[in-house]
Amino acid sequence: MTRMLGALPLLAFVALAFGIPAVAMVAGAFTVEGSPGFGNLALTLRGGYLLALGNSVKLSAVVAVLGAVLGTFLAQAVVTSRSRALREAVLTASGVLANFGGVPLAFFWVATLGNSGVVSRLLGLPSGALFTFWGLAVVYLYFSVPLMVLVIAPALDGLRPQWREAAANNGATPWQYWRYVALPVLTPGLLGGVVLLFGAAFAAYATASAMGAGTVLPLVTLKIAAALSGDVQTGFENVGLALSLDMVVVAALVMAVYLPLQRRSTRWLR
Amino acid sequence: MTALAPVAPVPDSVPVEPRRRGRPRLWRAVVLAPAALYFLVPLAASFWYTVHNEATGLSFAPYAELWTAEGFLTSLLLSFGLALATIVLVLLLTLPAMITIRLSAPRLRAVMEVICTLPLVVPPITLVAGVGKSLQVGGEVLAPTPFWATLIALQDQDFPLVLVFVYVVLVLPFVYRSLDAGLRTMDVRTLVEAARNLGASWPHVMLRVVVPNLRSALASAAFLTLALVLGEYTVAGILGYQPFAVWIVTISGAKGQLSVAASVLSLLLTWLLLLTISGGSRDRSA
Numbered sequence: 351m352t353r354m355l356g357a358l359p360l361l362a363f364v365a366l367a368f369g370i371p372a373v374a375m376v377a378g379a380f381t382v383e384g385s386p387g388f389g390n391l392a393l394t395l396r397g398g399y400l401l402a403l404g405n406s407v408k409l410s411a412v413v414a415v416l417g418a419v420l421g422t423f424l425a426q427a428v429v430t431s432r433s434r435a436l437r438e439a440v441l442t443a444s445g446v447l448a449n450f451g452g453v454p455l456a457f458f459w460v461a462t463l464g465n466s467g468v469v470s471r472l473l474g475l476p477s478g479a480l481f482t483f484w485g486l487a488v489v490y491l492y493f494s495v496p497l498m499v500l501v502i503a504p505a506l507d508g509l510r511p512q513w514r515e516a517a518a519n520n521g522a523t524p525w526q527y528w529r530y531v532a533l534p535v536l537t538p539g540l541l542g543g544v545v546l547l548f549g550a551a552f553a554a555y556a557t558a559s560a561m562g563a564g565t566v567l568p569l570v571t572l573k574i575a576a577a578l579s580g581d582v583q584t585g586f587e588n589v590g591l592a593l594s595l596d597m598v599v600v601a602a603l604v605m606a607v608y609l610p611l612q613r614r615s616t617r618w619l620r
Numbered sequence: 621m622t623a624l625a626p627v628a629p630v631p632d633s634v635p636v637e638p639r640r641r642g643r644p645r646l647w648r649a650v651v652l653a654p655a656a657l658y659f660l661v662p663l664a665a666s667f668w669y670t671v672h673n674e675a676t677g678l679s680f681a682p683y684a685e686l687w688t689a690e691g692f693l694t695s696l697l698l699s700f701g702l703a704l705a706t707i708v709l710v711l712l713l714t715l716p717a718m719i720t721i722r723l724s725a726p727r728l729r730a731v732m733e734v735i736c737t738l739p740l741v742v743p744p745i746t747l748v749a750g751v752g753k754s755l756q757v758g759g760e761v762l763a764p765t766p767f768w769a770t771l772i773a774l775q776d777q778d779f780p781l782v783l784v785f786v787y788v789v790l791v792l793p794f795v796y797r798s799l800d801a802g803l804r805t806m807d808v809r810t811l812v813e814a815a816r817n818l819g820a821s822w823p824h825v826m827l828r829v830v831v832p833n834l835r836s837a838l839a840s841a842a843f844l845t846l847a848l849v850l851g852e853y854t855v856a857g858i859l860g861y862q863p864f865a866v867w868i869v870t871i872s873g874a875k876g877q878l879s880v881a882a883s884v885l886s887l888l889l890t891w892l893l894l895l896t897i898s899g900g901s902r903d904r905s906a
Contacts, residue, residue: 359713360716360732367785370754375749427648427651427655442894446887450890453868468666574745587753597745598742601743
């Protein structure tokens with residue numbers, strides 16, 4: 351026992367600060383008016399709640415795929431550039447912007463493309479353009495693309511010039527090099543990136559909430575917040591917990607895909 | 621708060637591309653120009669939004685007004701205080717645990733890995749749902765016992781420790797990975813045994829032998845924690861506290877310009893912190 355002494359505080363802390371809320375969430379989700387039951391979960395898979403869950407999944411999927419593709423192109427443009435300054439600048443900026451979600455991000459975009467935003471006045475955009483599905487996707491890409499750059503840049507760095515030369519010497523066109531050499535090596539990293547971006551967009555709450563997106567595009571995180579604060583109706587707290595459980599299930603599936611991919615993607619990068 | 625990305629420790633030993641002569645790379649411009657536009661326009665537009673309005677023209681008044689605005693300093697200080705407490709607590713918990721695993725309890729490694737991955741599966745909003753419920757139930761159950769006072773103290777409005785605990789859980793995966801990467805680069809067992817054989821006490825071993833070798837890993841763990849806590853809105857907002865991010869939203873209704881100015885400030889702050897920390901750790905290693 352004394353051998354584990356150093357690890358005990360952490361284990362105890364996690365049991366308290368993570369274990370208790372997790373148990374409370376599951377217990378609450380399965381409690382309907384004081385007695386055990388599946389009523390809350392059933393409710394979350396119907397009507398407005400199901401719609402919100404669907405919106406969240408759709409938005410996150412669109413952002414994940416677009417972010418991964420755009421991020422990969424951006425990373426490749428930077429990684430193969432001869433300018434060291436450009437590389438440093440883009441990677442540092444990515445480090446900041448990938449961690450810069452939340453409230454300030456929402457206000458940046460409201461000031462830019464919101465109803466009285468600088469750019470929307472300049473271009474005469476219709477009011478409310480930002481507060482749509484695609485508007486929110488554009489906002490979410492602002493942290494998703496940098497996140498992808500950070501994830502994929504090491505993998506792109508790992509593509510050895512020798513592989514391209516070997517392929518060229520054997521008569522491969524650039525397209526064939528990418529299709530049969532580079533892409534297979536990059537695939538685990540790319541998929542891992544998509545999954546990570548999906549998870550990040552799916553969990554995002556602050557940005558959508560600060561933009562007031564709840565009325566035009568209900569998302570599951572916004573529904574949970576509304577249920578918890580009793581905005582909708584009192585006694586809906588346990589429905590919020592059931593929605594949380596739905597989210598955890600989706601996020602767990604995502605992680606179950608991501609972690610093995612991440613391990614595979616490092617294989618070629620030694 | 622969105623998922624935190626590790627601040628990429630991009631390897632310095634980048635294979636240098638063989639110089640290619642001939643046609644300029646058109647596709648690179650096609651990628652970089654729209655990207656620059658997409659990332660820079662919101663920054664420029666937001667700045668313009670804060671310094672220009674139709675009534676007064678160009679003026680930097682919102683930035684001056686910020687300092688005197690009600691709640692600005694209190695909320696900012698609260699955020700920094702929470703961040704500092706979170707950094708200290710998370711490092712005090714994880715560092716001894718990870719060193720123990722390497723020295724004497726390797727079988728715990730799998731357990732640690734699972735524990736430090738679990739928070740990734742639980743989005744902040746769902747964690748705070750569980751925390752809110754626990755506090756509520758805890759309040760009812762513990763009311764007749766002395767622990768009730770402890771529970772109330774955790775939720776003190778001036779310095780809500782409950783937020784620190786939730787934040788520690790949220791950053792655990794990132795701190796774990798960062799420290800794990802740092803510990804991989806050194807031979808912990810040999811270093812510690814050598815120091816112990818030479819008569820160093822345990823605190824001495826930790827502070828003078830292990831920590832200096834982990835400088836950059838600790839710096840990146842600290843930066844990630846700082847960035848997360850300073851921008852954190854979900855947990856604090858739902859539990860009803862008012863650190864910086866919540867304050868920005870609170871004033872946005874009445875003073876739009878001010879909330880954008882505060883957003884600009886918080887981006888600058890994040891940027892500055894990152895540069896300081898990465899610059900600091902680079903100086904040492906150079």
